[in-house]
Amino acid sequence: MFLADIRQRIDAACKNAARDPSTVTLVAVTKSRTAQDIAPFLAAGHIAFGENKVQEAQEKWPPLKEKYKTELHFIGHLQTNKCAAAVALFDVIQTVDREKLALELAREMEKQKRRLPCYIQVNTGEEEQKGGIAPQQAESFYRFCTEEVGLDIQGLMCIPPEEDIPDMHFALLHKIARTLNLKSLSMGMSSDFEIAIRYGASHVRIGNALFEKPRA
Ligand SMILES: *Cc1c(COP(=O)(O)O)cnc(C)c1O
Numbered sequence: 092m093f094l095a096d097i098r099q100r101i102d103a104a105c106k107n108a109a110r111d112p113s114t115v116t117l118v119a120v121t122k123s124r125t126a127q128d129i130a131p132f133l134a135a136g137h138i139a140f141g142e143n144k145v146q147e148a149q150e151k152w153p154p155l156k157e158k159y160k161t162e163l164h165f166i167g168h169l170q171t172n173k174c175a176a177a178v179a180l181f182d183v184i185q186t187v188d189r190e191k192l193a194l195e196l197a198r199e200m201e202k203q204k205r206r207l208p209c210y211i212q213v214n215t216g217e218e219e220q221k222g223g224i225a226p227q228q229a230e231s232f233y234r235f236c237t238e239e240v241g242l243d244i245q246g247l248m249c250i251p252p253e254e255d256i257p258d259m260h261f262a263l264l265h266k267i268a269r270t271l272n273l274k275s276l277s278m279g280m281s282s283d284f285e286i287a288i289r290y291g292a293s294h295v296r297i298g299n300a301l302f303e304k305p306r307a
Contacts, residue, residue, distance in 0.1 A: 129151070143167025
């Protein structure tokens with residue numbers, strides 16, 4: 092586990108950007124990791140985790156959540172038929188990206204009396220195969236989610252195209268969040284979280300770098 096190393100790198104990036112390190116949350120991405128892999132993080136008191144598949148999360152998290160204080164973020168593509176399970180298990184939904192999903196999430200949250208914080212996923216690279224709302228539709232989708240559907244939208248999330256330098260994507264997400272007065276910005280992964288922090292990330296989603304020794 093490289094939790095302390097990554098936290099140090101986050102703190103250093105904050106210092107370089109003249110930011111308070113307490114404003115950046117490390118979401119440890121534990122997709123494809125076992126409960127055994129996750130145990131040391133929980134023992135160290137780490138709280139925020141991310142998973143991208145509802146069923147996989149359902150298989151490992153309920154006993155862990157019973158025993159430890161956690162904040163579980165959903166960061167994958169959410170099918171509407173999985174909304175009930177997702178609302179029951181997760182604490183934050185980062186990937187609201189279409190009207191049908193927003194409606195179904197709101198219905199489930201009402202039913203379960205669990206009004207979870209949500210983020211809108213923005214497809215900053217406008218990639219066809221990727222989830223997320225187009226940047227130019229972000230504002231109207233935000234209005235739809237908050238005013239018509241009643242979701243508690245707290246932030247934005249993006250996954251930049253792999254082949255691009257991420258800077259312009261992070262800058263765009265930051266700009267949209269400012270326009271909408273949203274405080275949470277989920278951006279930055281193992282390879283680019285320090286850059287994301289420079290552009291104002293409040294949540295960095297880190298998987299591999301927490302589990303694998305950096306190559307020299
Ligand atoms: C897997 C995943 C991550 C973590 O990626 P790493 O490169 O392992 O840090 C972050 N965000 C999302 C949406 C993911 O699916």
